[in-house]
Amino acid sequence: MELLKVEQIEKYYGNKSSLTKAIDDISFKVEKGEFVAIMGASGSGKTTLLNCISTIDRVTAGHIYLEGQDVTELKGKALNRFRREKLGFIFQDFNLLDTLTAYENISLALSIQKKNTDDIDAAIRNVAEQLGITEVLEKYPYQMSGGQKQRVASARAIITNPSIVLADEPTGALDSKSSKMLMERLTYLNKEQDATIMMVTHDSFSASYAGRVIFIKDGKIYHEISRGDGKRKEFFDKIIDVITLLGGDVNDAV
Amino acid sequence: MMLFKIPVRNIKRSLRDYAIYFFTLIIGVSIFYVFNAIGGQAAMMRVSSSGNEIIEWLKTALSGVSVFVATILALLIVYASRFLMKRRNREFALYMLLGMGKANISAILLIETVIIGIGSLVVGLFVGIGLSQLMSALVANLFEADMTAYKLTVSGEAVGKTILFFTVMYFIVMLCNSGAVTKMKLIDLIQSGKKSEKIRIRNPFVCVMLFLVAALSLGYAYYQVGWNYENLSSGKIFICILLGVVATFLIFSSIAGLLLRIIMCMKKIYHRGLNAFTFRQISSKVSTMVFSMSAICLMLFVTICSLTTAFSVRNSLNSNLKALCPADAQIEFEINEAYDARDISDLYKKYGYELTDGFKEYVHFKTYSDESFTLNESFGSQLDELKKKYPFLNYETSETFVRLSDYNALMKLYGKQPLNLQDDEYIVICDYKSMKEIRDKALEKGNEITVFGKKLYSKYDECKDGFICISAQHINAGVYIVPDDVVTENCETMDLFTGNYDASTKDEKQNVEHIQREHISSVTSSLSEERNGEEVGILFDSKLDIYEAAVGLGAILAFLGLYIGIVFLVACGAILALKELSESVDSISKYDTLRKIGAEEKDISSSLFRQIGIFFLLPFLLAVIHSIVGMKFATKVMEIFGTEGMGQSIAITSGILLMIYGGYFMVTFINSKWIIKGR
Numbered sequence: 001m002e003l004l005k006v007e008q009i010e011k012y013y014g015n016k017s018s019l020t021k022a023i024d025d026i027s028f029k030v031e032k033g034e035f036v037a038i039m040g041a042s043g044s045g046k047t048t049l050l051n052c053i054s055t056i057d058r059v060t061a062g063h064i065y066l067e068g069q070d071v072t073e074l075k076g077k078a079l080n081r082f083r084r085e086k087l088g089f090i091f092q093d094f095n096l097l098d099t100l101t102a103y104e105n106i107s108l109a110l111s112i113q114k115k116n117t118d119d120i121d122a123a124i125r126n127v128a129e130q131l132g133i134t135e136v137l138e139k140y141p142y143q144m145s146g147g148q149k150q151r152v153a154s155a156r157a158i159i160t161n162p163s164i165v166l167a168d169e170p171t172g173a174l175d176s177k178s179s180k181m182l183m184e185r186l187t188y189l190n191k192e193q194d195a196t197i198m199m200v201t202h203d204s205f206s207a208s209y210a211g212r213v214i215f216i217k218d219g220k221i222y223h224e225i226s227r228g229d230g231k232r233k234e235f236f237d238k239i240i241d242v243i244t245l246l247g248g249d250v251n252d253a254v
Numbered sequence: 255m256m257l258f259k260i261p262v263r264n265i266k267r268s269l270r271d272y273a274i275y276f277f278t279l280i281i282g283v284s285i286f287y288v289f290n291a292i293g294g295q296a297a298m299m300r301v302s303s304s305g306n307e308i309i310e311w312l313k314t315a316l317s318g319v320s321v322f323v324a325t326i327l328a329l330l331i332v333y334a335s336r337f338l339m340k341r342r343n344r345e346f347a348l349y350m351l352l353g354m355g356k357a358n359i360s361a362i363l364l365i366e367t368v369i370i371g372i373g374s375l376v377v378g379l380f381v382g383i384g385l386s387q388l389m390s391a392l393v394a395n396l397f398e399a400d401m402t403a404y405k406l407t408v409s410g411e412a413v414g415k416t417i418l419f420f421t422v423m424y425f426i427v428m429l430c431n432s433g434a435v436t437k438m439k440l441i442d443l444i445q446s447g448k449k450s451e452k453i454r455i456r457n458p459f460v461c462v463m464l465f466l467v468a469a470l471s472l473g474y475a476y477y478q479v480g481w482n483y484e485n486l487s488s489g490k491i492f493i494c495i496l497l498g499v500v501a502t503f504l505i506f507s508s509i510a511g512l513l514l515r516i517i518m519c520m521k522k523i524y525h526r527g528l529n530a531f532t533f534r535q536i537s538s539k540v541s542t543m544v545f546s547m548s549a550i551c552l553m554l555f556v557t558i559c560s561l562t563t564a565f566s567v568r569n570s571l572n573s574n575l576k577a578l579c580p581a582d583a584q585i586e587f588e589i590n591e592a593y594d595a596r597d598i599s600d601l602y603k604k605y606g607y608e609l610t611d612g613f614k615e616y617v618h619f620k621t622y623s624d625e626s627f628t629l630n631e632s633f634g635s636q637l638d639e640l641k642k643k644y645p646f647l648n649y650e651t652s653e654t655f656v657r658l659s660d661y662n663a664l665m666k667l668y669g670k671q672p673l674n675l676q677d678d679e680y681i682v683i684c685d686y687k688s689m690k691e692i693r694d695k696a697l698e699k700g701n702e703i704t705v706f707g708k709k710l711y712s713k714y715d716e717c718k719d720g721f722i723c724i725s726a727q728h729i730n731a732g733v734y735i736v737p738d739d740v741v742t743e744n745c746e747t748m749d750l751f752t753g754n755y756d757a758s759t760k761d762e763k764q765n766v767e768h769i770q771r772e773h774i775s776s777v778t779s780s781l782s783e784e785r786n787g788e789e790v791g792i793l794f795d796s797k798l799d800i801y802e803a804a805v806g807l808g809a810i811l812a813f814l815g816l817y818i819g820i821v822f823l824v825a826c827g828a829i830l831a832l833k834e835l836s837e838s839v840d841s842i843s844k845y846d847t848l849r850k851i852g853a854e855e856k857d858i859s860s861s862l863f864r865q866i867g868i869f870f871l872l873p874f875l876l877a878v879i880h881s882i883v884g885m886k887f888a889t890k891v892m893e894i895f896g897t898e899g900m901g902q903s904i905a906i907t908s909g910i911l912l913m914i915y916g917g918y919f920m921v922t923f924i925n926s927k928w929i930i931k932g933r
Binding site for chain 1: 521522525526527528529530531534535537538843844846847848850851852853854855857
């Protein structure tokens with residue numbers, strides 16, 4: 001089932017004298033239950049693309065449909081509501097509220113939706129178990145490691161059962177061990193909970209956990225590969241091959 | 255040159271951060287000045303020289319309070335400068351990365367502090383001088399009596415003190431800053447933006463214990479001051495005040511943890527909407543600002559007490575003046591058989607003056623007395639009992655009689671109600687409280703008297719409120735109003751002339767009065783000369799005189815109370831507002847996060863409203879509770895100055911509090927909302 005449809009979107013920055021095409025005619029589709037990674041070098045437009053899909057930024061031209069609804073047409077309250085109910089966010093710098101415990105950070109996502117307080121506790125315990133953060137629920141952000149923080153942020157993103165989880169460089173601030181653990185957890189959510197995840201990264205290792213990788217260069221789709229039923233290691237090698245083809249632009253990738 | 259350019263540009267560029275710091279300093283400087291300016295002022299001079307016990311106490315209290323004010327300001331400034339330093343860590347990191355030495359960074363900071371220091375000192379002094387002028391003019395206008403002599407002047411001493419204090423303060427800030435610079439580590443600076451804040455949560459058990467200790471000691475202090483004040487010695491008062499201060503501090507250090515625990519137990523409420531976030535924010539704010547909150551609470555307490563007491567003293571002063579002095583001038587002439595004239599106007603004519611000159615309207619009549627009718631007869635059958643009870647009275651004093659028509663004419667001039675009498679009735683008017691009580695006892699029982707050979711009955715079984723002579727206080731000890739034909743003409747004792755000047759402005763009235771005085775002194779001296787230097791009984795009373803004389807100790811205390819109260823209120827609001835604004839600047843990222851996870855703008859706004867509201871309300875609530883007890887005590891102390899109409903004073907004080915404190919709250923809320931607004 002088709003969940004997300006991006007149709008010929010363009011995004012320009014700047015003015016007439018210096019126009020930057022951050023996104024230059026990109027179209028693709030994401031099926032429900034898919035785990036898609038978007039790769040590209042710094043400045044390739046991948047974060048802009050994510051921001052447009054997440055309605056944080058507006059497109060200059062084109063349409064984005066989520067579950068058949070055109071998100072580029074949304075405004076004001078409807079936009080807030082859409083963001084709250086359909087989207088889940090994971091940020092590179094976690095964006096946890098440091099005055100709240102992990103538990104409260106997660107519960108906030110639900111209470112903002114005015115969910116019944118009786119159901120909150122069970123839901124949090126459940127998602128904490130899946131992400132392996134049950135023992136840090138009562139801790140404050142400053143008492144947690146980066147990996148734990150990012151998993152708490154993931155829990156917050158997933159607990160509202162969003163149509164799609166958007167992750168912007170989720171492993172960007174993590175060491176390799178924490179990265180691995182986070183990606184395994186996200187894969188678990190994707191496989192077992194049927195969560196649709198779209199992740200922006202420039203880290204080939206993280207991208208190799210996805211089912212499909214879209215490569216972007218200079219605002220355009222450069223290439224696209226699917227993992228199929230192959231092993232993650234093989235998929236990782238494939239990704240490295242594409243990156244080499246890209247011209248070593250992503251030479252900072254592992 | 256470079257070193258000088260950087261600080262100037264810094265200030266220009268980060269104007270928003272600096273604005274908060276700069277305003278803090280300006281308010282600090284101006285409040286310090288305004289407070290110290292009281293000492294050298296006319297009002298204070300006059301109060302100091304009176305040597306009253308209360309004044310000694312007030313002086314000690316004022317010097318104590320000025321130390322308190324200085325401490326608060328010092329802490330406020332150190333806090334503000336640290337806040338600024340913290341926000342600029344990244345900038346310092348950049349300088350260090352570029353190879354600038356710590357000495358150079360210190361130098362930049364030094365220059366910045368000097369620029370800001372001098373700027374804020376100059377601006378602050380101007381604001382302070384303006385504020386003190388404005389406030390004293392405002393307060394002086396609140397009095398019916400003439401307080402213009404007590405308007406504050408620019409005090410050189412206070413200016414000197416302020417400059418000295420703040421120079422020392424800035425010096426300390428500089429030392430602190432360079433100390434902080436030498437301790438800085440590059441790595442900490444670079445990462446400063448990313449580190450999450452440490453949250454200190456007190457052990458709930460400790461919180462409960464602290465709160466209980468605080469509540470108990472407050473209860474004890476309340477009881478001593480509010481209910482057991484007969485046994486209060488000055489040492490005990492001091493202990494109670496100390497207890498109150500410590501308890502206030504303990505309450506603020508425990509209440510955040512305590513309330514949070516309680517609310518967290520109410521899961522339904524805690525996990526609704528943004529409540530969890532809101533309460534956590536409040537609790538972290540309160541627990542990091544225990545000292546300031548306590549200081550603000552105490553200042554508010556002083557504000558409420560001094561405003562309410564000052565207002566009630568001022569009110570009773572004003573209403574007494576208005577009610578008891580309804581005519582411009584009054585001339586009393588004691589009729590003497592030896593003089594040629596029995597009438598003051600004849601006396602005037604004799605020396606070439608016209609009594610009614612300069613008067614727009616007047617009433618002129620005589621009072622009478624019956625030699626055989628004194629207090630003894632007045633009390634009739636009750637005499638013996640009253641004599642035993644009130645042995646200090648002079649029972650041989652002749653009573654004064656006024657004819658009904660004369661009295662009613664006077665009342666018409668005063669704008670008061672006339673009286674009615676049957677042919678055989680009389681009424682006693684009296685407004686001197688203790689004398690009225692005595693007279694009422696007699697009137698209750700026997701009310702039949704015989705004067706000028708006629709039998710009269712009292713119309714009422716008590717004295718009626720009223721007076722015939724203008725004054726500042728209730729001092730009419732009793733006058734009989736009788737039907738016109740009762741009195742006999744040759745029993746006249748006093749010639750009373752009462753009138754309003756033919757003038758509308760104060761200056762014109764003063765001119766008329768000046769001429770009147772000249773006439774009177776001329777008449778008196780001529781008559782006295784004629785009588786071989788014998789003293790002549792002509793009295794002149796005027797509204798202007800009475801109003802001037804009314805500026806007594808009570809008025810000056812009320813003036814100071816209002817002044818200090820309003821200064822404190824302005825200071826409290828400013829401190830809270832600045833703290834809250836800097837807090838909002840620090841929390842921008844938190845609100846961005848809330849927006850990203852889909853919180854409604856409406857919910858964010860209401861969360862902010864609640865945070866700021868509770869932040870403003872907490873110290874206020876405790877201050878109100880303190881004040882209820884404090885007022886009980888204050889009314890006792892200030893009783894002699896008249897504390898009538900307490901309800902009205904409380905209403906006015908609440909109004910002022912609502913306006914200034916509430917105004918600060920609204921401004922803070924609107925500005926905070928603007929600060930955290932998403933882009």
